Amino acid sequence: MGPKDQPEPLGLIAGWGNYPILIAQKAHEMGIPVICLGIRGMAKRADFDPYVHKYYWTRAAALHRPIYCFKKEKIRRYVMAGKVHKKIMFSRFRFLTLLPDLRMIRFWYSRRLNNADDTLTLGIAKEFEKEGLHLESALQICPELLVDPGILTEGGLDPKYQDDIAFGWQLARELGRLDIGQSVMVRERAVLALEAIEGTDEAIRRAGQLCHHKKFVVVKIAKPNQDMRIDVPTIGPSTIQTMQQSGGKILAIEAKKTIFIDQEETVRLANRAGITIVALHDAEVMQWYENLVASLAKAS
Secondary structure, three states: OOHHHOOOOEEEEEOEOOHHHHHHHHHHHOOOOEEEEEEOOOOOHHHHOOOOOEEEEEOOOOOHHHHHHHHHOOOOEEEEEOEOOHHHHHOOOHHHHHOOOHHHHHHHOOOOOOOOHHHHHHHHHHHHHOOOOEEEOHHHOOHHHEOOOEEOOOOOOOHHHHHHHHHHHHHHHHHHHOOOOOEEEEEOOEEEEEOOOOOHHHHHHHHHHHOOOOOEEEEEOOOOOOOOOOOOOEEOHHHHHHHHHHOEEEEEEEOOOOEEOOHHHHHHHHHHHOOEEEEEOHHHHHHHHHHHHHHHHHHO
């Protein structure tokens, strides 16, 4: 195979977790050279070295370096994968901790409506776009990570939790529409916690504390008109471990719009903990919600 026949290299901006590692591994298997930019403090080089052509580190608050590295390696398309811990944005002495470069400082203080997840991420993607770097969905590499519909754990779904799922789902849709978070924790049609900048695991822990670790429902779904290039809902072993520690009983996720990492291990942990994982389509759950509203109206 001559140089002209080589696959075009792919840029990968890697955050925390197994998701970016799986992307690098799959691209390697497909013969796609990967240039990885690992976010310091979140990605570990040793996890990527077997699968990537080159590895660079970058800071979460850097804009010039990742653009420079990608252009140096003649990257035209790149993907983002892995969690970026956004609460560091408001840490004490954040400028000393994050050390933003001049381009990031200019971006941060540019005029925009808010600093919500999509606003920030898509704004940064526009800065890359100005340099000829095009953001794509990492799921083009690993579409099999999107969860199929159905009850994924042993046993069925106890009907007594259906109303809580429907109620939480409706709230999670609105939470996503406002670009605040993806997860809602519910018990007996009362909201225990809403996910914001702290992330799903911390919100689950807060819910457990508020209901004294009694059984509750976790709903995690995609935003309406979800941009599948960024911030796609993701679950994995850590989600189940946090639920077990906190008293979560049901995990309801959106089929074909949720990334399921290490599914076999996650399901094994859930079965052992007595946690039900169910993947549902939006239309199905919204029918549940309409039925709930109708039954309550009839009862009154």
